Amino acid sequence: MMKTPFTLSPIKSSLWLTLFISSVTQANSTIPTPLPPIGLGFEQTVPVPKVGYPLPVIQNGANNSKGNLKYNIEQNPIATLLIGMNQIWTNGLKGWQNDANSNGPSSFANQAIVNPKIWQENITYVIKATQQRTEKQAIAAYLDDQRSKNYSVIDGYGPLTQAYVTASGAYTDIDQPTVKDIVSNAHYYAKNNDDIKFAGKRNAPLGSVYQLVYDFREVAPASTSASKYIYSTPRPWRMDKTGGIHYLGTAPYSCVQQNGTVHSDWLIDQYQSEVKVVPGLMCSRRHHESSVVANNQENRRKDGAYPSGHTNAGYLAVMAYAYALPQRYSEMLTRASQLGESRIQAGMHSPVDVIGGRIHALAVATYALSQRHIQADAQRAYNDSQSYFGQQAYAAGQFLYYFAHNKVLHPHGLILGDKVNTHVFDNNKFANHEAMKALYRSRLTYGFSQTGKLHQGPVVPAGAELLLATRQPYLSPAQRRAVLATTEVPSGYPILDQSNGWGRLDLVTAADGYGAFNGDVTVNMDANKGAFNAHDWWRNSISGKGKLTKQGCGILTLTGNSQYHGGTIIDNGVLEAASAHALGKGDLYLKNGILDVTSKGALKVANYTQLNGATKIDMDKDTSQIQASGNVVIIGGTLALDLSHFQPKAGKGYVLIEGRQLQGQFETISSPLPVRLQYTDNKLIATFQ
Structure with a gap:
């Protein structure tokens, strides 16, 4: 190096x-x-929490992709981490979570709001976010919805974004909409992508980073589908202002592609709701599949919201990018949180969905890093990134950290004339470190009331220290566990307390070192x-x-x-x-x-x-x-x-x-x-x- x-x-x-x-x-x-x-006279040691099967994730994470095991909450450790949802909302179908399937529940007749206070806070956040959404927020939410998550979050590299795109071969080929298509055309329907190919190429100069993204998203048991089926929660655009469901029936909805193709026979569910979906994403709502749900019935069976799949995908890609180039570690993590926030601003997800997606991703990333062959790929990605960008920093006469935080004097914008810029570009996002840090932490809880037990001790799950390995390489694994323990979110928050510690991890604060010398x-x-x-x-x-x-x-x-x-x-x-x-x-x-x-x-x-x-x-x-x-x-x-x-x-x-x-x-x-x-x-x- x-x-x-x-x-x-x-x-x-x-x-x-x-x-x-x-x-x-x-x-x-x-x-x-x-x-x-x-x-x-002693160092702090943070014990691994005592858990029962199917935990811990680093031992049994593969169950998230295995046959019927993934549909059983008592067999799938990653779905188990998300069990706090059952204390907020439930579909009420007895035994479903032990034998879920890809067709989703056959009935929602017994769905119930278990914690009205939290459920109300959850939907209120979405209503406010979507009704107060700016034009730029709508465009950003659209792009994070439509572009490959592997590509979309690359701009967390800030001033190194375009250099990384060139060195990795990452790209996007989504249709280029006009600003009006996104902010006012509720019948616009565009081609989208989330294939791994948009992350780059193995034979590119930074192909090793592409490989790590591939490992996290394709090799690891990364899919949120099993958990979505197990919990089967509604999307916010299906909910009224209290979080209840007032189904108004189905209605034909026409959607027009940029090439002129018209989809005039789609049926989409209608609800009483104050959530304002981004107009350009209205056609991205799930329409009916006649093989699963007939006319005049809700099409919710395969459209579970919790956890957010986009958020999970964004965090997984970000963890790979942050591991390879930790000089942008905190900015990358905050970029993932921004993608989660964009899912809310789009009207497609709620805070609980985004929290679930983050927990899911951190557990999957840790499982991936615990696998010997992926750890070897991760080390190559780190070495190559340090060498590649280190040479550029050397040529500029700078230490790499400073080089990775140079101010971009003339960044491109989201809007090019009357059209939207669909490509990532060099930027100054998250340049204010303390503001970024506070923003990231706020999104760990989304301001929910602490309805659980307060003042519980820290919980650091097995293997979580792997997530800081390149960010704090001079610390031992035991020391990194202490860093995580002394910087995590306090107890009492919904979902987080039941996540075996995963939900309480604050990686951005942890990247800034110890919170306490215990x-x-x-x-x-x-x-x-x-x-x-x-x-x-x-x-x-x-x-x-x-x-x-x-x-x-x-x-x-x-x-x-x-x-x-x-x-x-x-x-x-x-x-x-x-x-x-x-x-x-x-x-x-x-x-x-x-x-x-x-x-x-x-x-x-x-x-x-x-x-x-x-x-x-x-x-x-x-x-x-x-x-x-x-x-x-x-x-x-x-x-x-x-x-x-x-x-x-x-x-x-x-x-x-x-x-x-x-x-x-x-x-x-x-x-x-x-x-x-x-x-x-x-x-x-x-x-x-």
């Missing part, structure tokens, strides 16, 4: 002057050399391995009583408003504190390596101890740069001052470090300007000449 150019140390020696410093004053008392933070955490990053081994960002606000130990030559940047108490040890590499409370409320203990202070506002710590290594301060106009509530002990090492973002006034004193007491001094000082340091009883003050 090509190594992306990267300067490990943020201290560029050619820019600094090493000066002799005279100490002005020193504390009279002697502070004993502090010991390193103790922390908790044990001591040692991070060993080898920059020579490239990608996130070289540099990663933990953006969560971290709580807990554990300590953090940074090892290895890579860079770890902390940006959160953290509260962890166990302390921080730097053994090697770089630990960047990019916020005032990045290092929590414990002691800082710099044994070796580099502390890089880039926070806006003074970095807060308890006790500050430096034995060796370097403290680099990116100075700003704050009254002080590092504030210790306890003692500051400097036994040796380097202090490096970065003035890239600050112009000091000559002769003015600036507080660099302050604490209750200060003892010792740095061995060497690096500064782009001549500087004199004054060590007082409790402060280190810099005066520039």
